[in-house]
Amino acid sequence: MTPLSALNKLHQKGLFGDYKNKNEIISVSELKNLKIIQIFHYRKSNIKISSINLDNIKFPENSMQVNSNDETRILWNGPNNWLIISKNKDILKKIKKKCDDKNFAVTDLSHSRTVIELKGNNSKEILKKGCPINFNEFKLNNCANSVFHGITITIDMTDENLETLRILALRSFGESLYHGITDACLEDGYQGI
Amino acid sequence: MLEIKCPYCGKRSQNEFSYGGDASVKRPDLEKEISDQDWDNFVYFRNNPRGKHSELWQHISGCRQWFKVSRDTVSHEIFKTAKLNEEL
Numbered sequence: 001m002t003p004l005s006a007l008n009k010l011h012q013k014g015l016f017g018d019y020k021n022k023n024e025i026i027s028v029s030e031l032k033n034l035k036i037i038q039i040f041h042y043r044k045s046n047i048k049i050s051s052i053n054l055d056n057i058k059f060p061e062n063s064m065q066v067n068s069n070d071e072t073r074i075l076w077n078g079p080n081n082w083l084i085i086s087k088n089k090d091i092l093k094k095i096k097k098k099c100d101d102k103n104f105a106v107t108d109l110s111h112s113r114t115v116i117e118l119k120g121n122n123s124k125e126i127l128k129k130g131c132p133i134n135f136n137e138f139k140l141n142n143c144a145n146s147v148f149h150g151i152t153i154t155i156d157m158t159d160e161n162l163e164t165l166r167i168l169a170l171r172s173f174g175e176s177l178y179h180g181i182t183d184a185c186l187e188d189g190y191q192g193i
Numbered sequence: 194m195l196e197i198k199c200p201y202c203g204k205r206s207q208n209e210f211s212y213g214g215d216a217s218v219k220r221p222d223l224e225k226e227i228s229d230q231d232w233d234n235f236v237y238f239r240n241n242p243r244g245k246h247s248e249l250w251q252h253i254s255g256c257r258q259w260f261k262v263s264r265d266t267v268s269h270e271i272f273k274t275a276k277l278n279e280e281l
Contacts, residue, residue, distance in 0.1 A: 063202045063256070078256035079201055132206030145255045147208050152254045 005032045006114040006174035012192050016182070019189020026120030027191045028182060031166065034115055035091045038107045041080040045103035052098050054084070055091075066141040066156060075143040075156055083143075083154065085115075085166075114174030116167045116181060122188060123163040127155065129184040149180045195269060199252045200260050200276045213249035215239050216261045216281070243267055247281055250274075 007030045019025045039059075041049055049059050057067045060076045067074045072086040084091065092108055099106055118126060124135040130149040138144070140160035146153060154168040169177045182190065195207040221227045221235055248262045263272040263281045275281050 078258060081256070132208050144202075145209075145257075146205070147254045 003033075003111075005030055006171045007116075007178055010175055010178055015189065015191050017186035017189035022191075024121065025189045025191055026118055026122055026126060026185055027193045028185060029117045029119070029193045030178075031115040031117050033087075033089075034110065035084070035086045035089060036109045036113050036115075036168070037084040037086075037092060037095055038077065038105075038109050039082045039084060039095065039099055040105040040107075041099075042103055042105070043080065047103045049080075054094060054098055055088075064142045064144055066143045068141065068158075073156065073158070075154065077145065077154070083109075083168075085156070085168075112171050113168050114171050114177060116169075116174075116178060117164065118167065118181070118185075119159075119162060119164045120190075121163055123165050125188075126181060126184045127165065127167070130180060131155070148177065151177050151180070153177065195271065197250065197262065197271060198274045199255060199258070200274055200279075201256045201258050202252060205252070205255060209252060209254040211251045211253040213251050213259060216247040216249045245272070 011030050015022065049061065052059060054074065055069055055072050057069055057072060057074055059074055059082055060067045063076055065076045071088050072084065072091060075083040075085065077083045084095065095106055124138065127148065128135055131146050131153070133144050133146045133155070138157060140157055143154065143156040146155060148167070151169055151173045156166040158164045158166055167177065167181070196204050197207060197210055198204045218235065218239070221231060244265060244267060246264055246266050248264055249259055250262050251257065251259045259277055261275045261277060261281050264270070265272070273281055
């Protein structure tokens with residue numbers, strides 16, 4: 001069985017909108033084949049979260065913080081709650097070795113999320129059109145749960161030089177979110193890649 | 194639009210939150226015999242104060258945690274927010 005991404009029949013490649021300079025426009029892409037795992041640390045657990053290392057990454061303990069390496073990112077999702085996003089297809093096995101089911105609830109959400117990536121110097125401006133987060137203070141390796149035109153999203157900033165933002169939403173909201181984002185991009189033009 | 198300080202995430206827009214009712218209501222003790230009138234009061238009757246009010250809110254589009262808010266129902270000024278196990 002071949003997995004189909006959430007925006008499989010929707011996302012179009014090419015140039016769209018009112019762009020002036022092709023080299024400076026925002027690129028919009030769908031990220032596929034990522035493993036997305038939610039981890040919840042039980043309150044009654046005796047294990048200290050600071051003692052756990054996953055691929056040499058510690059679990060972040062402060063709000064909005066992301067710890068990462070080349071292929072895996074661990075996002076703070078709430079108190080005792082993290083979201084792991086990884087290109088490594090075997091990450092679930094690694095997580096289950098470190099996080100046993102007596103102390104942690106581990107849930108694979110890979111199939112149930114849409115991931116859209118915005119890349120370009122005005123990426124934050126696009127999200128400002130529908131999201132109430134203060135993006136002026138949103139830096140590299142920051143993440144936040146918020147809303148974009150009423151859709152609950154998770155935002156993760158993966159690059160600061162060329163503003164790169166990953167936006168995660170429930171798969172069923174993917175189409176609405178995609179239309180919302182591409183509509184917001186039309187003013188300055190965007191490239192679907 | 195209110196700006197509410199979530200005790201876990203910091204200041205966020207009201208869009209991300211959901212109101213959860215009066216924070217001062219206490220459930221009757223589990224093994225205590227209570228009258229229908231007391232049970233009725235607990236389930237249905239709420240004060241509707243003009244002024245300072247203790248409320249429950251949930252950061253439903255953020256960290257999903259419940260917390261307490263002390264808010265003025267007239268001016269909507271938020272005096273303080275606290276985790277559920279903390280005093281307002």
